[in-house]
Amino acid sequence: MLELNGDTLKFTFPEVHPDAELTITFVRTLRIPDDDKTYPLPPGLGTFPLQHVDDHRERVPAKWLEHGGVMLPMFQAEALWIKFSSKHLYNRRTKYPFAVKIGTGKISAITGDEWVKIISENDYCVVPEQPWIDGYAVDDDQVRQFVAAPLGAGFTAEEQLTGKADHGGIQIEVYPMDFLTFDKKFPKIEPREVKTSGGVLRGKSVKCSAFAATGLNTRSLTLNDSMEQERGVSAEMGIGAGGKMKQEIFKDPHGMDVWQRSQKARCFVHLANSMAWEAITGKKPPATPVTASVYTGQGYPWFDYYDESREVLGGTDKLKGLKSIMELGFQKGMPMLPENESVDPSDKVFVIKGKAGPVRVGAW
Amino acid sequence: MSRFGDHIRARREVLGAESPEYGLRKVASRAGISPTYLSHLENGKTDPPSAEVIEALAHELGENADVLLALAGKVSPRLVEIIAKRPELFASVIEQFADLPDHAIVRVVREVRDGEW
Numbered sequence: 001m002l003e004l005n006g007d008t009l010k011f012t013f014p015e016v017h018p019d020a021e022l023t024i025t026f027v028r029t030l031r032i033p034d035d036d037k038t039y040p041l042p043p044g045l046g047t048f049p050l051q052h053v054d055d056h057r058e059r060v061p062a063k064w065l066e067h068g069g070v071m072l073p074m075f076q077a078e079a080l081w082i083k084f085s086s087k088h089l090y091n092r093r094t095k096y097p098f099a100v101k102i103g104t105g106k107i108s109a110i111t112g113d114e115w116v117k118i119i120s121e122n123d124y125c126v127v128p129e130q131p132w133i134d135g136y137a138v139d140d141d142q143v144r145q146f147v148a149a150p151l152g153a154g155f156t157a158e159e160q161l162t163g164k165a166d167h168g169g170i171q172i173e174v175y176p177m178d179f180l181t182f183d184k185k186f187p188k189i190e191p192r193e194v195k196t197s198g199g200v201l202r203g204k205s206v207k208c209s210a211f212a213a214t215g216l217n218t219r220s221l222t223l224n225d226s227m228e229q230e231r232g233v234s235a236e237m238g239i240g241a242g243g244k245m246k247q248e249i250f251k252d253p254h255g256m257d258v259w260q261r262s263q264k265a266r267c268f269v270h271l272a273n274s275m276a277w278e279a280i281t282g283k284k285p286p287a288t289p290v291t292a293s294v295y296t297g298q299g300y301p302w303f304d305y306y307d308e309s310r311e312v313l314g315g316t317d318k319l320k321g322l323k324s325i326m327e328l329g330f331q332k333g334m335p336m337l338p339e340n341e342s343v344d345p346s347d348k349v350f351v352i353k354g355k356a357g358p359v360r361v362g363a364w
Numbered sequence: 365m366s367r368f369g370d371h372i373r374a375r376r377e378v379l380g381a382e383s384p385e386y387g388l389r390k391v392a393s394r395a396g397i398s399p400t401y402l403s404h405l406e407n408g409k410t411d412p413p414s415a416e417v418i419e420a421l422a423h424e425l426g427e428n429a430d431v432l433l434a435l436a437g438k439v440s441p442r443l444v445e446i447i448a449k450r451p452e453l454f455a456s457v458i459e460q461f462a463d464l465p466d467h468a469i470v471r472v473v474r475e476v477r478d479g480e481w
Contacts, residue, residue: 001475002476054477
């Protein structure tokens with residue numbers, strides 16, 4: 001079952017386990033520069049608002065109603081990351097495990113293959129091992145950031161890999177672990193043994209009140225309207241490849257057979273460009289986040305997630321060959337990413353250790 | 365005596381046993397009110413405060429704002445706004461739910477519709 005709770009997608013599987021609950025949010029962030037560097041993880045700067053497409057039947061494209069699901073607003077060249085949180089079961093000492101497939105324009109962000117309605121070997125990530133995904137898996141420890149581009153102008157991963165602009169949006173499919181496997185792997189422990197973990201869960205989230213005070217977070221990129229009108233590009237956005245950052249997509253440690261295929265739930269997340277969002281919903285979209293250079297200049301932290309105990313999925317050849325929006329813009333003579341100056345956040349990286357990783361203190 | 369006052373004092377004292385951050389002065393200061401006012405509220409010497417102050421206290425004390433508002437005999441401005449938009453509909457919905465047991469109410473959820481893709 002899938003509900004929308006405020007800005008959160010909540011997947012629950014009461015037939016599998018009363019606490020099999022996965023929440024997914026779409027997190028606003030700064031766009032990392034697309035240059036020859038590999039950047040650490042950028043911060044979370046709030047969530048994108050989500051709304052049911054059904055609540056705006058008269059104003060959304062007919063195709064969106066056919067897909068069902070939800071929608072969110074993005075500015076052209078804005079970036080996002082996707083955050084996964086699974087409910088902790090104290091009497092099992094684990095969070096309930098899920099397999100999650102992520103696609104953009106019905107292209108898998110993990111393999112670059114066209115979307116299929118089942119899971120297959122290595123085309124999904126596993127929660128709670130994977131706390132978030134920021135982009136397309138292009139190498140063992142590298143992703144290219146998810147960055148919004150107008151659908152139909154040739155910049156999205158979908159258009160690059162299929163030659164068509166049919167789908168756009170972000171697709172999510174969630175499979176819970178089969179209960180019998182879960183019960184065997186994480187047996188119930190007696191209440192007296194239950195101890196809450198002493199570790200502090202550290203969100204990749206930064207409150208930028210300093211920016212609010214100086215008004216810097218209200219700066220917004222202006223949409224290049226003339227380009228859209230001339231080229232007949234719709235109000236619909238897709239996702240293309242931005243700059244490179246260090247992120248590992250961890251391999252499934254449980255094996256493919258443990259995921260309960262009969263219980264999957266899925267969601268089509270449509271991307272409205274911010275102006276279309278305002279026309280559709282009557283509400284202003286959140287302002288564009290700060291640029292990488294302003295953020296870094298203020299001394300705010302970047303992040304590194306570190307779990308060396310796990311095997312990783314390297315990028316596939318398809319995704320390794322993906323051209324970035326920057327590169328395509330250069331080829332087409334259309335500068336797509338404003339404010340792309342390199343930054344050096346190397347002394348501001350806060351290390352977050354994965355569950356099984358060794359302790360590292362004082363990495364500020 | 366007031367249910368609202370008793371409740372926030374009890375909650376503050378429980379938290380205060382764990383951390384000095386929950387002294388009267390500190391909580392009042394973080395919630396943006398004076399310690400005297402907080403003390404009066406806790407002792408029921410004054411009427412419950414505005415929804416804004418209640419929400420700030422709920423935040424400081426790790427409580428659900430809607431619960432504190434209800435103890436103070438109020439409804440959050442957000443809910444008032446929602447109801448005011450479609451008063452007939454929501455009044456009748458709430459009336460219908462008035463006597464239902466909790467387990468019957470938590471089943472009322474709106475699913476995100478999935479279509480063809």
